Amino acid sequence: xxxxxxxxxxxxxVYERDxxxxxxxxxxxxxxxxxxxxxxxxxxxxxxxxxxxxxxxKPDKGKVQISPDLTIGYVPxxxxxxxxxPLTVKRFLATAGRFPIEAMSSALGEVGAQGLEERQMSRLSxxxxxxxLLARAILRSPDLLVLDEPTQGVDLAGQAEVYRLISALRDxxxxxxxxxxxxxxxxxxxxxxxxxxxxxxxxxxxxxxISRHPEYLKLFGTADASGLAVYSHTHDHCHDVHxxxxxxxxxxxxxxxxx
Amino acid sequence: MDDFIWRALVAGLIIAxxxxxxxxFVVWRKMAYFGDTLSHSALLGIxxxxxxxxxMSLTMLLVCLAIAVLVVWMDRRQKLSHDTLLGxxxxxxxxxxxxxxxxxxxxxxxxxxxxxxDILAVSDxxxxxxxxxxxxxxxxxMLIWRPLLTMTIHEQMARVEGIPVDMIRLVFMMLLATxxxxxxxLVGVLLITSLLIIPAATARSFSRAPxxxxxxxxxxxxxxxxxxxxxxxxxxxxxxxxxxxxxxLLFFATNLSxxxxxxx
Numbered sequence: 045x046x047x048x049x050x051x052x053x054x055x056x057x058v059y060e061r062d063x064x065x066x067x068x069x070x071x072x073x074x075x076x077x078x079x080x081x082x083x084x085x086x087x088x089x090x091x092x093x094x095x096x097x098x099x100x101x102k103p104d105k106g107k108v109q110i111s112p113d114l115t116i117g118y119v120p121x122x123x124x125x126x127x128x129x130p131l132t133v134k135r136f137l138a139t140a141g142r143f144p145i146e147a148m149s150s151a152l153g154e155v156g157a158q159g160l161e162e163r164q165m166s167r168l169s170x171x172x173x174x175x176x177l178l179a180r181a182i183l184r185s186p187d188l189l190v191l192d193e194p195t196q197g198v199d200l201a202g203q204a205e206v207y208r209l210i211s212a213l214r215d216x217x218x219x220x221x222x223x224x225x226x227x228x229x230x231x232x233x234x235x236x237x238x239x240x241x242x243x244x245x246x247x248x249x250x251x252x253x254i255s256r257h258p259e260y261l262k263l264f265g266t267a268d269a270s271g272l273a274v275y276s277h278t279h280d281h282c283h284d285v286h287x288x289x290x291x292x293x294x295x296x297x298x299x300x301x302x303x
Numbered sequence: 304m305d306d307f308i309w310r311a312l313v314a315g316l317i318i319a320x321x322x323x324x325x326x327x328f329v330v331w332r333k334m335a336y337f338g339d340t341l342s343h344s345a346l347l348g349i350x351x352x353x354x355x356x357x358x359m360s361l362t363m364l365l366v367c368l369a370i371a372v373l374v375v376w377m378d379r380r381q382k383l384s385h386d387t388l389l390g391x392x393x394x395x396x397x398x399x400x401x402x403x404x405x406x407x408x409x410x411x412x413x414x415x416x417x418x419x420x421d422i423l424a425v426s427d428x429x430x431x432x433x434x435x436x437x438x439x440x441x442x443x444x445m446l447i448w449r450p451l452l453t454m455t456i457h458e459q460m461a462r463v464e465g466i467p468v469d470m471i472r473l474v475f476m477m478l479l480a481t482x483x484x485x486x487x488x489l490v491g492v493l494l495i496t497s498l499l500i501i502p503a504a505t506a507r508s509f510s511r512a513p514x515x516x517x518x519x520x521x522x523x524x525x526x527x528x529x530x531x532x533x534x535x536x537x538x539x540x541x542x543x544x545x546x547x548x549x550x551x552l553l554f555f556a557t558n559l560s561x562x563x564x565x566x567x
Contacts, residue, residue, distance in 0.1 A: 118460050190463070
C-alpha cells in the first residue's frame with residue numbers, strides 16, 4: 045500500500061526559543077496513504093512540529109525533507125474570519141484556486157457540508173467551519189493533508205465524526221494525513237500510528253500499543269488506562285474521562301474549547 | 304464651472320476609485336493606524352524633499368516606504384506592541400517633518416495645504432501624476448488580489464500553499480505609500496487614512512463578497528468627493544475636510560439606519 049519514499053520526513057529536529065527547547069531531537073516520517081497523529085499535552089510542541097514540517101519555521105538542528113511538487117492541504121488550528129470581511133463559503137473555497145462551482149459543491153458534499161455555499165463564513169458554527177476548511181483542503185487534490193487540531197470548536201459528539209471523515213478522505217484520495225490531536229481515544233479508530241510528543245518523542249507506534257505504553261501513561265496519567273475503550277462510549281462519559289486525563293491547567297482550557 | 308473645479312473633481316474621483324478598493328484591505332487587515340503612520344511620515348518626506356532639493360512626490364514615496372519597512376522590521380525585534388510602535392513612528396515623523404519645515408529659511412510654505420490638502424490648487428501636471436499613480440496602484444492591486452485576499456484570511460495557510468507572503472505584503476505597502484503620496488493634494492497628510500477606511504467601512508453593510516465591498520467602497524468614495532466639493536463651494540468650507548465630513552455622513556447614515564432596522 046505505502047510507497048517507499050515518505051512524503052515528508054524529518055531527522056533530529058531541534059527547535060529552540062528564548063533558551064527553551066520546544067522540539068527535542070524529533071524524527072518523523074509520513075507515507076502516502078498513511079495517517080499519523082501527533083498527540084501530547086498543551087505546550088508539548090505539537091503545533092511547532094507541524095510548523096517545522098511545513099517550512100513555516102526553521103529548525104535549529106536537523107533536517108526536514110519534503111518531496112518536491114507536493115500539494116499540501118492545510119487546515120490550520122484557528123481560523124477566525126472577522127465579520128468585517130464579507131465572505132461566502134463559495135468565495136472562500138475559490139481562494140484555493142479556480143474551480144467550477146460543481147467541484148466546490150461536491151467537495152462540500154463529501155465533508156457533509158452541502159448547501160453551505162452562500163452562507164457567510166463568519167456565521168458558521170465550529171463544526172461547519174471545520175468541514176468547510178476540510179472541503180477547501182481536498183479541493184486542491186492534496187498529496188498531503190495536514191490538520192492541526194481538526195476538531196477545534198466542534199462539540200464532542202461531532203468530533204468522532206470529523207475523525208471518521210478524515211479517515212474516509214484518506215481512503216478516497218489516497219493521500220498522506222498528518223494531524224494533531226490532544227485526545228488519543230478520539231483518534232484511535234482513524235489513525236494508523238500515533239506519536240506521543242512532549243518536546244521529545246515519548247513513544248510512537250500503533251494506537252492500541254501507545255495507549256498501554258508506560259511513557260504515554262506517565263504523561264497522561266493512569267486514569268486513562270481504565271478508559272481504554274472509552275471512544276466507543278457515549279460522549280457524556282467520554283467528556284468526564286477526557287476532563288480527568290488532562291493536566292489541571294489544560295483541563296480548564298479544553299473545557300472552554302468544547303463550549 | 305471654472306477649470307479648477309473640474310480638475311479638483313476629476314482628481315478626487317480618480318483617487319476615490321483607488322482608495323476605496325485598497326481601503327477594504329486596510330479595514331480587513333486592521334491597518335488603519337498603519338495608514339496614519341504612513342501618511343504622517345509623508346510630511347517628513349515633503350520636508351526632506353524641500354531641504355535636499357529633491358523631487359517632492361518621489362521623496363515622499365521613498366520616506367513612506369522606508370518608515371513602513373522600518374515598522375515591520377522593528378515589530379519583529381522588540382517587545383512593544385504594534386500600536387505603540389505605530390504611534391511612536393506616526394507622531395515622531397510628523398513632528399520631525401514640522402520641525403524640519405520650520406528650518407527651511409526664506410521659503411514660505413502653506414503648511415495647512417500639506418496637513419489638510421488643497422485640491423482646488425491641482426494643476427494639469429498634478430492631475431497627470433494622480434492619474435498615473437492611481438492607474439498603477441489599481442492594476443497592481445488587481446494582479447495581487449487573490450494572494451492578498453488569501454493571506455488576509457489566513458497567513459500561514461497562504462504560506463503553506465506557496466503564496467510569497469512577504470513579497471505580497473511589501474507590494475501592498477508600496478501601494479499604500481503610493482496612494483498616500485497621490486492623495487496628499489486631496490485631503491492632506493492628517494486625513495488620508497479616512498479616505499481609505501470610511502468608504503470601505505460604509506460599504507461593508509451592503510456587501511456579500513470582498514470584490515463587491517471594494518466596488519461599493521469606490522462608489523461611496525465618489526459620492527463623498529462630489530458631496531464634499533459641493534459643500535465646499537457652497538459654504539466656502541475647506542475642501543479636504545468637507546470630503547471627509549461627507550464620507551462620515553454616509554457612514555453614519557447607513558450604519559444608523561442599519562441599526563434602526565435591527566431594532567437596536
